Amino acid sequence: MLINQISNATSYNRYPDIFNEVTKYVSDSPNTQILSFGCSTGKECETLSNIYFKQSKIFGFDLHESIINDNIRSNTNPRITYFSDASTLNKYDLVFAMSVLCIWPDENNTKGYSFDLFTETLNSIDRLIKIGGVLCIYNSKYAFTHTKISNNYEIIKTLNINTGFVHKYSKNNERLLNYPHFLFRKLK
Numbered sequence: 001m002l003i004n005q006i007s008n009a010t011s012y013n014r015y016p017d018i019f020n021e022v023t024k025y026v027s028d029s030p031n032t033q034i035l036s037f038g039c040s041t042g043k044e045c046e047t048l049s050n051i052y053f054k055q056s057k058i059f060g061f062d063l064h065e066s067i068i069n070d071n072i073r074s075n076t077n078p079r080i081t082y083f084s085d086a087s088t089l090n091k092y093d094l095v096f097a098m099s100v101l102c103i104w105p106d107e108n109n110t111k112g113y114s115f116d117l118f119t120e121t122l123n124s125i126d127r128l129i130k131i132g133g134v135l136c137i138y139n140s141k142y143a144f145t146h147t148k149i150s151n152n153y154e155i156i157k158t159l160n161i162n163t164g165f166v167h168k169y170s171k172n173n174e175r176l177l178n179y180p181h182f183l184f185r186k187l188k
Contacts, residue, residue, distance in 0.1 A: 013043075013051060014043070014044075019048065019052045020052070021183070022052070022094070022136055023053070025156055025185075026093060026134050028052070032056035033057045033059065033090065033093050033094075034092060034094045034096070035060075035061060035092040035094070035128060036058065036060045036061070037096060037097045037100060037128075038061070038062055038098070038100030039061060039062050040062055040067060042082065044060070045059075045071075049077055057079055057081070058077075058079055059090075060082045060083070061082075061083045061084070062082075068082045068084035069084075089128055091129065091133070092129060092130060092133060093130055093134070094135075095134075095135050101122070101139075102139060113141050115142050115146075115169075118140070118141060118147070119147050119149065122147055122149050126149050126152065129186045130186070131186055131188065134183060134184065134185055134186075135153065137163075137184070138163060138164050139164030139165065139166040140163075140168070141166055141169060142168065142169050143168050143169070143170060143176055144181065144184065146170050152186060152188045153184040153187060155181050155184055158182065
């Protein structure tokens with residue numbers, strides 16, 4: 001698995017509109033398994049468990065082993081589990097990729113983060129999502145619908161059309177204006 005976003009900046013409940021919208025499409029139950037892909041310090045996992053998915057099992061994955069070790073040491077929530085080893089990951093009902101499929105800030109827009117890295121990472125994420133599961137992508141550099149893997153998904157029509165402050169680009173590095181999609185259901 002390759003590193004995408006190099007910043008570990010995060011905060012508690014930083015995307016409440018997105019999280020609220022997602023709760024309309026994914027049930028909160030003890031059997032629901034949710035992955036925060038690129039969880040950093042675990043604030044997103046804590047937010048999901050404490051506010052939006054109070055019964056679900058939350059898993060946090062990040063490649064930065066020292067951060068994950070800190071998360072494991074400080075975690076007191078039995079419904080949250082952290083990993084830094086991709087081989088231990090499972091299949092999930094919902095995967096959040098929030099501000100991880102980009103490099104921010106990126107002064108040169110598309111330099112430093114390629115469409116190839118974006119698609120390779122999405123292919124890895126796709127293997128982690130159950131059929132019928134949901135993928136939430138927010139603040140990505142490129143448009144998910146411009147990838148081949150997106151053919152295995154349907155767009156979930158949402159009320160919130162804000163997909164983040166990171167500018168979206170096509171696979172040909174052309175800037176896209178008003179790209180509205182951030183939620184997708186896996187069909188195959």
